[in-house]
Amino acid sequence: MKQYHSLGQVFLEDKQYIDAICSCLDIKDKIVLEIGPGSGVMSSFLAQKAKKLYCVELDKRFFKLLKNKFTKNLKVIIINQDICKYSLDVNDENLVVYGNVPYQISSKLINYLVKYRKNIEVVYIMFQKEFVNKLKANPRSKEYNFLSCFIQYYAKIEKLFDIPSKAFNPLPKVDSSFIKMKFYQNIPYRVDNEDFLFNIIRKAFSQRRKKLINSLKGMYNGKLLDKLFEDLNIDVSVRPEEVSLENYCFISKYLKEGEFYKQS
Numbered sequence: 129m130k131q132y133h134s135l136g137q138v139f140l141e142d143k144q145y146i147d148a149i150c151s152c153l154d155i156k157d158k159i160v161l162e163i164g165p166g167s168g169v170m171s172s173f174l175a176q177k178a179k180k181l182y183c184v185e186l187d188k189r190f191f192k193l194l195k196n197k198f199t200k201n202l203k204v205i206i207i208n209q210d211i212c213k214y215s216l217d218v219n220d221e222n223l224v225v226y227g228n229v230p231y232q233i234s235s236k237l238i239n240y241l242v243k244y245r246k247n248i249e250v251v252y253i254m255f256q257k258e259f260v261n262k263l264k265a266n267p268r269s270k271e272y273n274f275l276s277c278f279i280q281y282y283a284k285i286e287k288l289f290d291i292p293s294k295a296f297n298p299l300p301k302v303d304s305s306f307i308k309m310k311f312y313q314n315i316p317y318r319v320d321n322e323d324f325l326f327n328i329i330r331k332a333f334s335q336r337r338k339k340l341i342n343s344l345k346g347m348y349n350g351k352l353l354d355k356l357f358e359d360l361n362i363d364v365s366v367r368p369e370e371v372s373l374e375n376y377c378f379i380s381k382y383l384k385e386g387e388f389y390k391q392s
Contacts, residue, residue, distance in 0.1 A: 142295035163211045163227030175204050184211045216244040225251040234259050251309035260305035267372050274333045277373045283311045317377040325380040332368035
């Protein structure tokens with residue numbers, strides 16, 4: 129399949145890992161959305177189990193191959209589109225999402241999945257191992273960053289297993305991880321203004337070597353911030369990577385509800 133590698137795709141070919149993935153998927157009689165099916169190796173398995181299968185493939189050559197492969201299977205719908213531009217609003221079903229996607233769209237895809245989380249029951253997906261480490265990272269680790277907080281606010285991430293680079297063709301430079309992502313029906317630390325929360329976290333991690341209080345001083349009055357840290361019992365010397373998502377939510381609520389105003 130060397131002629132199909134123009135879009136940065138890598139294809140899982142090791143049967144051991146294909147079988148391991150298949151054994152993890154809870155898709156029987158469910159509506160499944162497959163991202164980047166390629167030649168349809170996994171699509172054939174998904175089609176056997178699923179009630180309906182949507183295959184979203186950007187590469188026109190694979191699109192034609194898939195159309196021919198599933199031409200007589202009425203429950204398989206092949207869509208030639210960029211997944212990040214495909215609207216799930218047309219599908220009000222509770223979808224199971226499966227995908228093996230090019231590494232370069234990983235962050236963009238996370239945003240896409242969060243946007244349509246109300247349409248999604250569960251996500252099974254492969255990402256670069258280092259990217260997954262960031263998704264799952266805990267405070268005080270070098271991987272912990274804005275992305276960790278963003279996705280953990282909305283979903284529980286479970287790493288099912290790692291997949292070595294040698295299992296793919298063409299051979300990527302990095303290993304992958306296969307994960308399960310389940311969006312919360314009731315977000316544990318919900319805030320009223322999520323954009324406000326993520327602006328706070330983004331600002332904090334843009335200067336992660338600084339103390340958190342110093343990062344926020346560019347946005348809020350220093351005396352008010354001193355009161356915030358005292359009231360929430362947070363050490364004023366703490367750095368952004370040492371602050372839990374729960375505490376970022378407390379900080380966001382305090383700033384918003386306390387009507388702390390941005391400095392001019």
